[in-house]
Amino acid sequence: MMDVEGNSNSNSSSSTTQSDEEMLVDLRRGPWTVEEDFKLIDYIATHGEGRWNSLARCAGLKRTGKSCRLRWLNYLRPDVRRGNITLEEQLMILELHSRWGNRWSKIAQHLPGRTDNEIKNYWRTRVQKHAKQLKCDVNSKQFKDTMRYLWMPRLIERIQAAAAATSSSTATSASLAASTNHHLINNNDVGTGNLVMPHGVIGNDFGVSHVTPSYTPENSSTAASSDSFATQVSPVSDLTTDYYHIPVNHNPNPDYFQTGQGGYSESMISPAGYFNQGLDFQAMEHNSNQWLMESGDTSDNLWSPEDIWFLQQQMM
DNA sequence: AAGCGGAGCAACCGCATACGA
């Protein structure tokens, strides 16, 4: 593919409008040029988006409507966030993927500024790489448990640590940590009631505990809406949808919430009980150590030796 | 310095669904 010279492409899409696109005998493909980008931006600024086939034609772009749409949505749109996936976003992706699977666009809706394509790429390149390093399939129960019991708690710890390091002086970051905990842990209150305590005292069996004396969902939301916050860290608290409060068993996807398994956080509360269900955590720990040795990307190094030690204690 | 291989990412493809005539 990637015929940058723009070969005719009558078979580019089985469902794309024949009348519109086949008339464009000179369709370009491959990477977009700066000139094409400007054309598209200009046209959309004047006429708005939508009706992509006619847009492509009227804007003088020798591209398919689909190509224009994709370019706009994934790259040119002014609110697209570029750059590294933050810890908060990683956590969100892991959590949301555990709920919805490869529903990338749905996941992207909860990560403002991120596109489904970007999240999909992140998953395929980073998460699947880790699965490979752990020598298990990304869809396997073992790998999902690894995410649930090791990565996610570790991410929460690191988010809190980062917030504590930078925010003793700013309420914003504190609210972030609180809000992250609130959103990610609050569905534990379904059937447990012991994780989210009044006035933001939050803890779990992984040693992740945090006291946020003034936290409420309301002020978290307020803090999250500040501009500086939005540009520096992922606006987790903008995820105002209350799906975290939905009892996990209501999830329509049986693949992710099997009987007795619950959501990840439900099991996080009482890992010891769950650890007795035949999981090969020794093998996971071995592979995880190997992963830590091999990975040079600090953003991926979610586990410390203490984590491994703790994991071993849980298994005893 | 050159070759090679893997990672990351932009773009394409095919299918599904929505919508209007």
Place this chain on the structure above:
DNA sequence: GTCGTATGCGGTTGCTCCGCT
């Protein structure tokens, strides 16, 4: 109800970059 068209989504491809040998 059917057909044609438009849009959206998830999977896949292949290019570029970068690190390693």
